[in-house]
Amino acid sequence: xxxxxxxxxxxxxxxxxxxxxxxxxxxxxxxxxxxxxxxxxxxxxxxxxxxxxxxxxxxxxxxxxxxxxxxxxxxxxxxxxxxxxxxxxxxxxxxxxxxxxxxxxxxxxxxxxxxxxxxxxxxxxxxxxxxxxxxxxxxxxxxxxxxxxxxxxxxxxxxxxxxxxxxxxxxxxxxxxxxxxxxxxxxxxxxxxx
Numbered sequence: 001x002x003x004x005x006x007x008x009x010x011x012x013x014x015x016x017x018x019x020x021x022x023x024x025x026x027x028x029x030x031x032x033x034x035x036x037x038x039x040x041x042x043x044x045x046x047x048x049x050x051x052x053x054x055x056x057x058x059x060x061x062x063x064x065x066x067x068x069x070x071x072x073x074x075x076x077x078x079x080x081x082x083x084x085x086x087x088x089x090x091x092x093x094x095x096x097x098x099x100x101x102x103x104x105x106x107x108x109x110x111x112x113x114x115x116x117x118x119x120x121x122x123x124x125x126x127x128x129x130x131x132x133x134x135x136x137x138x139x140x141x142x143x144x145x146x147x148x149x150x151x152x153x154x155x156x157x158x159x160x161x162x163x164x165x166x167x168x169x170x171x172x173x174x175x176x177x178x179x180x181x182x183x184x185x186x187x188x189x190x191x192x193x194x
Contacts, residue, residue: 004078004186006030007041011095012085018116018155022146023083025164026114029175030081035183038081043098046070051100058103067101074105079112079186080137081178086117086124091131099131107136108193110185112178113143120147138189140181144174 008027012019023040030038046066053067054060062068074080085092099106111132115121122145129139146154150167154160164171 003035003037004183004190005037005039005076006079006081006182006186007074007077008038008081008083009095009098010040010042010044011082011098012092013044013094016157017085018157019083019085021154021156021162021164022114022116022144026081026083026144026175029172030179033176033179033183036179036186039077041073043094046073046098048094048097048101051097056100056103062101064101070098071102071105074102077109078190079110079182080106081112081114081182082128084113084115084121084124084128086115086119086121089123090127091124095128096131099135103135106132108189109137110140110182110189111137112140112182114146114175114178115143116146116151118147118151120145120151122147138185140178140185142174142177142181144171144178146171 008023010019010023027038027040030036048066053062113125115125125143132139150170152158154164154167156162
């Protein structure tokens with residue numbers, strides 16, 4: 001069986017987003033890990049309107065062309081790792097909208113999380129897990145949380161280095177555990193879907 005194909009979804013579209021740094025880092029970690037085939041999927045490349053369909057594509061086909069392109073892109077993956085910023089104790093609005101624009105494509109596939117914010121994006125990660133369950137994804141246990149002093153040490157907007165290697169000791173083991181979980185669950189769910 002070929003390696004599971006995993007999308008690393010960039011969950012922020014802000015011009016000054018921090019997301020590019022952890023996205024590049026987890027992609028490099030996954031490539032070194034070797035059990036997964038990963039691709040970055042950037043929400044900036046899918047300018048989705050606010051959800052305005054009759055219903056989810058679980059019930060009726062979507063009409064918006066960007067939504068259909070988004071669904072087609074997602075369909076090719078065996079699982080998803082979300083790079084998540086915490087905004088006011090939850091996920092970004094743009095990520096919630098992107099999640100709502102698909103349903104069929106998410107179902108019965110694992111989801112992992114790389115979260116960041118002052119408390120490690122923990123509250124955003126928990127909200128994302130709840131949404132994932134409703135979309136029939138399989139949230140994996142392990143996640144990467146970049147928070148507290150580590151967050152400010154590497155966030156360029158706060159005078160940080162922009163280099164996650166500076167906090168590898170804090171987050172490296174979590175990344176390996178996340179990727180191990182993703183590899184196992186992606187393999188298991190891919191086989192079950194087949």
